[in-house]
Amino acid sequence: MALSKTWQGRLHRWRGGARRAGLVAVTLAAIFGAAAGCKVFLAPDRPDFIGIAQRERNQQSMVGAFASDFVVAWRTATVNQRDSLQRFITLPEQGLALPSTPAAVITAPQVGPVLRMGTLGDTELYTAVISVNERAYASAQPTRTFYQVPISLWNRQPRALDFPAQINDPGPGADFTLDYRNALGPESPVFAVVAGFIRTYLTATNGLDRYVVAGAPLRPIVGYQSAVVSTAATDRSVPDTPAPGEQLHVRATVVAQTSQFATVNLAYPLTVENSGGTWMVAAIDLVPQVGTQSDANPVAKPHN
Incomplete structure (x- = not known):
């Protein structure tokens, strides 16, 4: 049956409106999709790395201090101090054999590596290495x-999972060849500035500016009777x-020599810089230069 012109006009208007509504919906979807994409790829929600690192450092410090106190208490506890260990660990029901006098004299406890080992529900697990001087x-x-x-x-409450285990020390490590192949004689201007720097840095309250690049954060230490450069070499x-600036x-x-005339041997890795035609000390290096071809030379552990 043919539609009247009135209904044909109404359908035409509805179809046009539907097309416009669909176009608007597609446009809005594109806009919101682009915005979501920008958020994900251009401005994503980033973890608070600083906060996480700070929290982990604080927890490691807490765990290390607790473990250190535990080791000292455990190694010095006597039969009359059994209850003092309850602060750190729940003692076994069958009892714990303790000496009548401290088993050792413990001094200089130090916290070594503290490693996070995982989680158990809402509990975090750690292992800590503690070293002590034991007599x-x-x-x-x-x-x-x-x-x-x-x-x-x-x-945020530490508790020992078990009693400590004595372990090996880290070992003696390895030696490396330092990369200072060119010996300097006393006639070298570089040797002269280094010798002057060392002398004033360790013994004098003024005069250091003659040997140090302007603005370098170096101030005299003073306190020594004398300070002499015995050898110097460059890389x-x-x-x-x-x-x-080279x-x-x-x-x-x-x-x-100290104020009590005791001899002290020191080594200074330095950066010197050409400033206005004169060599001057720019910095005390944090580590010496190590040869790029230098292989680790493991040190044999001495026999006791």
Whole structure:
């Protein structure tokens, strides 16, 4: 049956409105999709890395301090101090054998690595390494002893999971060849500035500015009677015509005497810089230069 012109007009208007509504919906979906994409890819919600790291450091400090106190209390507890250990660990029902006098004299506890080992429900699990100087009696020679302690942290409350286990020390490590191949003689201007720097840095209250680059954060230490550079060497040859701002790395071995005339051997890795045609000390390096081709030379553990 044919539609009247009135109904044909109404259908035409409805179809046009539907098309416009659909176009608007598609446009809005595109806009919201683009906004969501921008949020995900251009401005995503990022974890609070600083806050997380700070929380973990604080928890590790808490665990390390607790483990250190536990080791000291555990190694010095006597039969009359059994209850003092309850602060750290629930004692076994069958009892715990303790000496009548402290088993050891414990000094200088230090917290070593504190490692997060995972979680158990809402509890975090850690292991801490504690080292102490241990003597059988007060006048005996100390032995550095290492203990591993398992710790739980529940609601920010540490508790020992078990008693400590004595473990090996970390070992003696390895030696490396330092990269200072070019020895300096006393006639070298670099040697002269290093010697002047060391002398004034360790013994004098003024005059350091003659040897230090302007603005370098170096102030005299003072306190030594004398300080002499015994050897000095650079990581490369000293150029005859150094460019302004050119730098060298220097290692100086120093023999100093305290106010009580005790000899102290020191080593200074330095950066020297050409400033206005004169070599001057720019910094005390945090670590010396190590040869890029230097392999680790493991040190044999001495026999007791």
